[in-house]
Structures are given as structure tokens and as C-alpha cells.
Amino acid sequence: MGKPKVKKMLFILSKSTLDSVYATFIMANGARAEGIECEIFFTFFGLDVIHKKRMKDIHIATVGNPGLHIPNIVGGLPGVEHLVSKMMMKQMEKLDIPPVDEFLEILSASGVKLWACKLAMEMFNLEREDLIDEVDGILTVGDFYTRMDDQNIHVLFV
């Protein structure tokens, strides 16, 4: 096992469901741990994750999620989504996986660049001050492509 040949990982996070968010965060943190540069571009519902208020309400989808193995009709009952999310967060805390706000702090301090999508910001009527301080900037798609300024840069859409 030699040194990784990937230079940079660019993640596009377009969802705010807990599983998508954590998969991205853990992959991003792992990239930095291997000495790989890393950036995350938050677009569409992914913007919730860096939204000061909405980030506190990141949860798992209990309807239309076959991975949970519960019938949709049960998943749709009041409180089920909250309960399942809480159980999953508890399990993650046991494994020392940080909550969303702390994870973003860690990623930012580790050198992961956090970008917000300009068009999605306009669509949802968001301003810079709605987003957490760790966000490095608001980018257009064109700006984002300029982040691919070298060879061995990979893009993952989540």
C-alpha cells in the first residue's frame, strides 16, 4: 500500500439526509487524514447542512427509505422520523462520530474548504449571514470548476 495518488477530492452534497451528510463528512475527513486535499460544495438541500439554524435538524428519511426496513406507513407516523434519527445519532455518539456542527468545525480546521452554491442560495433566498462562519465562500458552477485546477482531482456527487 503506497501513498494515495489522488491529489484532491471534491464532493458535491445536494441532500440533507443524515446518511448522505455523514457519508460525505467521513469520506472528506478520511481524505485529509491521508494527506489528500478536499473541498465540499453544498447545493440544493445540502445547503441546510451549513445553515446556522437548519443544521440542527438534520435527520434520516423514514419514508421511502428501503434501507430502514420499516413500512412507509409506519415511517410516516408522527414522531417516527425524530425517534429513528435520535437513535441513530446515539449510536454514532457511541462510536465517537461528532454531531454535524462539531464535524463541520473539525473539517474546516483540517483544511477542508466549504463552499455554498450561489444559485441554490438565490433559490432558497439565503444570505451569507444565514450560513455558518466556517463557510469559505459562495461559488458559481464556473467558480467550482476552477477548483479542478490540476490532474488527479476527483468529483463525487452525493
Added chain:
Amino acid sequence: MEKVLAGQTVQVDQEGYLIDPNQWNEEIARAIAAEEGIELTPRHMAVVKWIRETALSGKPLSIRTVKKSGVVDIKEFYQLFPGGPLKLSTKIAGVSKPKSCL
């Protein structure tokens, strides 16, 4: 396999991590660090010693453990050991490579 570090013969695994943490001393730490292109300062050594104590006490090492350590913050950790701080610091500290995904 055997390897000579700072004039002392030690057992290392394929990636160069010491197999027996008791074979570690500060000269060996300096020699491993030099191979990784790092010159150990007192700051490095403080972190390396904390890594060693934590790992040898059986606690899992992750970036969050580092954040809570009170010895070093994450920014400085990445500055001190660029290119994979947990992997590098554990190697220099003479303990095994962290197995966690975090």
C-alpha cells in the same frame, strides 16, 4: 522485518511502524520523523508523547480525540504533521497505525 534506526535495530511492519512500542525512544522518533521529512521540535514531541500515552492506554485515536486532547488543536496538528497527521504521529510515536475510519 528488522530495521536500523538511530543506530539501534528495531522490528517494524511493512509500513515502517514499530511492532514493539517498548523499543521506542526519542532518538528513534527523530529518525522516523526525519524519514518522513519532519524535524521534531518540542511541540512535535509534546504531541508525540500524548499520542503515545493515549494509544498505549488502549484509547482509540481519532481526529476528535485530538480535538479534545488539550495538547494540540486540529489546525496545529495538520501543520506539525502535514500529509496525514494521525498516520505520521503514530508512526513517530512508535505505536500502531490507527484502524478507525475517523
